[in-house]
Amino acid sequence: MIKASAYLVDIEVETVRTDASQAFLKQETLFVELTTDDGLTGTGYSYTIGTGGRAVLAMLRDHLLPALVGRDSREIEGAWRAMYDSTRATMVGPLTALGLAAADLALWDLRCLRAGEPLWRVAGGHQPAVPMYDTERGWLQLSEDDLVAGALEAREQGFSGVKIKVGKPTAGEDAARVRAVREAVGADMEIMVDANQAFTPAEAVRRAARLEPYDVAWFEEPLPADDVAGHERLAASTAIPVAVGESIYSLAHFREYLQRGAAGIVQPDVSRIGGITPWLKVAHLAEAFGAPVCPHFLMEIHTSLVAAVPNGRYVEYIPQLRAVTTRQLRISDGHAFAPEEPGLGISWDRDRIDDRRVA
Numbered sequence: 001m002i003k004a005s006a007y008l009v010d011i012e013v014e015t016v017r018t019d020a021s022q023a024f025l026k027q028e029t030l031f032v033e034l035t036t037d038d039g040l041t042g043t044g045y046s047y048t049i050g051t052g053g054r055a056v057l058a059m060l061r062d063h064l065l066p067a068l069v070g071r072d073s074r075e076i077e078g079a080w081r082a083m084y085d086s087t088r089a090t091m092v093g094p095l096t097a098l099g100l101a102a103a104d105l106a107l108w109d110l111r112c113l114r115a116g117e118p119l120w121r122v123a124g125g126h127q128p129a130v131p132m133y134d135t136e137r138g139w140l141q142l143s144e145d146d147l148v149a150g151a152l153e154a155r156e157q158g159f160s161g162v163k164i165k166v167g168k169p170t171a172g173e174d175a176a177r178v179r180a181v182r183e184a185v186g187a188d189m190e191i192m193v194d195a196n197q198a199f200t201p202a203e204a205v206r207r208a209a210r211l212e213p214y215d216v217a218w219f220e221e222p223l224p225a226d227d228v229a230g231h232e233r234l235a236a237s238t239a240i241p242v243a244v245g246e247s248i249y250s251l252a253h254f255r256e257y258l259q260r261g262a263a264g265i266v267q268p269d270v271s272r273i274g275g276i277t278p279w280l281k282v283a284h285l286a287e288a289f290g291a292p293v294c295p296h297f298l299m300e301i302h303t304s305l306v307a308a309v310p311n312g313r314y315v316e317y318i319p320q321l322r323a324v325t326t327r328q329l330r331i332s333d334g335h336a337f338a339p340e341e342p343g344l345g346i347s348w349d350r351d352r353i354d355d356r357r358v359a
Contacts, residue, residue, distance in 0.1 A: 163192040248273070
């Protein structure tokens, strides 16, 4: 049997972050706590980047968590489906998926605590450490000189790659920024580019052609996420792998991308896909298509998930939970190490969380 509660916390951003579509103003963080009859409490979380947090909280309190009443917390597939079915009129979509994710993570926390094992092992147990690439030094507002300095610093710290945000007014500006970083770091470091859905299909094809000479590892979110045909056209026109996923909210949508050859790299966000339960399904679907998994953001939880699956390639370095945790993710020589303690492996600072609760 499960007792459930949910609350909202505002976490300040650690640095200025802008891309071609938006600015990261704050992290509205949804927490769910599930307590079982045997005295265990599982904690899950989800997030928005500044808006909609109260709406997700209302969805949790009014619909999703009541669907868990009387259920066995060990039966995660059944619990996830019960929550999904209780809100079918608002699925598929971000607000419901974000709420589902917070509850689902709490259920997985309970599963791992009960098993006495870490998440990375319970979810699959492929490898204990995974490569990281750095995004924190590649935001769109940074100057070319700042991008170069940041990339060199990331290389010194052992990161395998750096992500450069694109979407400047002209293709020449984007190309010049990527060229400067490539010339600075040499041929052995990966450079990813991310447009945050900024382009039309024709413009994405044009910009990809300008970026190809710089050996770009992937072109991320070049178009609006619902334009599968546009991504298919782009993927057929360029040697740069197309990466999508952070703005996709269903397993079926990922399947369509992969079946049509519209994406070569998938980037599911555990919050936006609705939790660990569907995230693992996306990862295994991608494995069947020979596609690597390089999830979006949330390195504190995604490290364990990428470590769990055989096609997990990269974790994205954007730290965002240091203000509300007592221990940080272990990172060494550009690799993130999955936590080994039972549960999700995030050491929450309850006092700091309480200080940031939204009334």
